[in-house]
Amino acid sequence: MVKVFIGTVRIKLFVPFKWEDKEITEIALDFSKVNHKLESECQKEAFNKSNNLTASFLPQNSFEFCGRMAAAISGVSYRAIEKMNAYDADILTQVIRAYMNKYNPQKFYEEALKTMEENEEEDSKKDTKGESEEGFTKPVTEQE
Numbered sequence: 233m234v235k236v237f238i239g240t241v242r243i244k245l246f247v248p249f250k251w252e253d254k255e256i257t258e259i260a261l262d263f264s265k266v267n268h269k270l271e272s273e274c275q276k277e278a279f280n281k282s283n284n285l286t287a288s289f290l291p292q293n294s295f296e297f298c299g300r301m302a303a304a305i306s307g308v309s310y311r312a313i314e315k316m317n318a319y320d321a322d323i324l325t326q327v328i329r330a331y332m333n334k335y336n337p338q339k340f341y342e343e344a345l346k347t348m349e350e351n352e353e354e355d356s357k358k359d360t361k362g363e364s365e366e367g368f369t370k371p372v373t374e375q376e
Contacts, residue, residue, distance in 0.1 A: 237331060238264040241338045243324055247317035256308065259324060263331055265305045274300040295321070298328040 240262045248257040278297040302324050303310035313321065323344065330340035 237336050239338060241327055241341050243327060245320045247320055249315060251312040259306050259308055261302060262305050270304050274304060295325055298325040301328050
C-alpha cells in the first residue's frame with residue numbers, strides 16, 4: 233500500500249539567521265500544502281528563465297526548485313531561504329528531494345541527523361592533532 237506523507241517536518245537550523253528583524257531557527261515544511269499547482273508554479277519559477285531541459289524533467293535535483301518548494305510550504309520567503317547557511321540549505325533541499333522521490337521526508341531527516349551525529353562522533357575519535365583525516369580543522373573555540 234502506498235502511503236503519502238502529509239505531515240510537517242521541522243528542520244532545526246545549525247546556523248540560525250535574521251530575516252526582516254525575525255530570528256529564524258527552524259523551517260517547518262508542511263507537506264500537506266503540496267499539490268500539483270504548487271509544484272507547477274515552483275517549477276515555472278525555477279525553470280522559465282533557464283534553458284536547462286534536463287533539470288526541468290527532474291526538478292527535485294535543482295537547488296532552486298527545492299528552495300522554492302520549501303518557501304511555498306513553510307511560509308518563509310524564497311529570498312530568506314537564499315540567505316540560509318549553505319549547510320542548512322543543503323539539508324533542506326535533501327528533505328524536499330526525499331519527498332519528491334516518494335520517500336518519507338521525516339524519516340529521511342531523522343536518518344540524516346543520526347548519520348551526521350555518528351560521523352561527528354567518528355571524527356572526534358580520529359581527531360588527535362587538531363585536524364581530522366579528511367583535512368578539516370577543529371571548530372574554533374573561545375581563546376584556544
